[in-house]
Amino acid sequence: MKYNPLNMELLEELQLLLEIPVKYDQETLERYSKDETAELQAVIPEVVIFPLDTKEVSEVMKFANSHLIPVTPRGAGTGLSGGAVPVFHGIVMSLEKMNRILEFDAGNMMITVEPGVITGEIQKLADRHGLVYGGDPCSSESSSIGGNIAENAGGNKVMKYGPTGYHVYGLEVVLPSGEVTSLGGKMIKDVSGLDLIHLMVGSEGTLGIVTKITLRLLPKPKYSVALLVPFPDIDTAIAAVPKLMTGAGVVPTSLEFMDGSSIKAACSFLNIEFPYSDAGAHLIIEVEGSSKDSVFEDYVKLGESAIEAxxxxxxxxxxxxxxxxxxxxxxxxxxxxxxxxxxxxxxxVSVPMANIPELIKTSEEIALNRNLEMIAFGHAGDGNVHVTFIKGDLDDSIWNETLPQALNELYSKTTELGGCISGEHGIGLKRKKYLASITDKAQLDLIRGIKKAFDPNYILNPGKIVDI
Ligand SMILES: Cc1cc2nc3c(=O)[nH]c(=O)nc-3n(C[C@H](O)[C@H](O)[C@H](O)COP(=O)(O)OP(=O)(O)OC[C@H]3O[C@@H](n4cnc5c(N)ncnc54)[C@H](O)[C@@H]3O)c2cc1C
Structure with missing residues (x-):
């Protein structure tokens, strides 16, 4: 695909569409050239813009579409797959200034916000009204709700509340052509037409720019208790995950796993101590409920099952x-x-829950065979584990050669175990080549066809998910 550079004339035209000045100083360009994906190279955009409302987003998209200029939407830049990295330079469109809470509708238990609102703000506002917003990525204090929707972010409470998409009932979307469309609303049920909301959720900013969001809130449980259960080793902790739920007959709100190295890193980073800090692994299990007695009963059963396991x-x-x-x-x-x-x-990587022990075992072997350090932690209750390979003292050249081999092996084993290569961080730029190698042609063609239907000129976040 051939794009046009933003010459002086086009830059002036772009500036006329926006209230906030277009930024192209080196410091800004560098800041917006990457996200939090540690191992990806930064790509410097030509300009960074900060639209203030839907109209500005729409005007910019009409401009970009007619002049063939790539646009990369960006929330708070906490992404872990390179989704906000501007592969073909062009315009980075930061939605961070569109950060207003538009409506808090307690009667319908719905909140309508702009995409740049930080997720933690929504959680706190709901909490003050005796309600709960069920999305809870670990980055809730720094990521934006627009980015959470684009990635269908998961997090710590997926077992009870589901990922971000479960809470999204209405979206306003600016299409790559600049047209604006409203999907859904405050209805709980809606089967009118295709479910485009849930096509947008998780589409990683490749199909449209989300400019307004209506989220469903739920009654806040009155009581919650967390258990911390140390285990002698990783294998026992991981094998306990399905056992403790079936043993107790309780599905907790959260069931998180941290291996010994993760705990040590977190404790030294925060300068705190954990009981059994030398344990091989810990599980955090949280339960919520409307009465003290029911919560007590649940956590006692879960605690007993965990010890039995x-x-x-x-x-x-x-x-x-x-x-x-x-x-x-x-x-x-x-x-x-x-x-x-x-x-x-x-x-x-994400696998059916009962296959986590096998996944961890394989990951350890992959790391060991290549002299890589590895730590693991994550959302064990929903089968989503952050296997993390660490460069440590390895030479750059060995790391650069070894890592893709390790990832290839990890992804193919995950697939064999009935899993997928990303449970919540997305494909973005980082996993694009791997997705292509493990997905059948029919599915890749469908993804390409959908992209083409939304974005025939391939100007919105090009270079992500699949090559066209
Ligand atoms: C410390 C840390 C902890 C994390 N924990 C979790 C976790 O528990 N669970 C989890 O799922 N993720 C987690 N993440 C990853 C990251 O926070 C999420 O992917 C988050 O959803 C990204 O939001 P963002 O606002 O930072 O988006 P960005 O990184 O800015 O963008 C992410 C993607 O969204 C697109 N995008 C952004 N805004 C819009 C919009 N308005 N319309 C269309 N597309 C848009 C971008 O183009 C890009 O493709 C973590 C990251 C860090 C650094």
């Missing part, structure tokens, strides 16, 4: 302070890792 002890965090401390440690693992090992590759 090999847990060393079950620590109960039943007040806000201790629960927050646990979650802070869990949520800081990625940051802790980045501070000690800036070059690493964090994966988010």
């Amino acid at each position: 090999g847990g060393l002890e079950a620590f109960v965090a039943d007040n806000r302070n201790t629960r927050e401390k646990l979650w802070k440690a869990r949520k800081s693992i990625a940051e802790a890792l980045a501070s000690v090992s800036p070059v690493h590759c964090m994966e988010d």
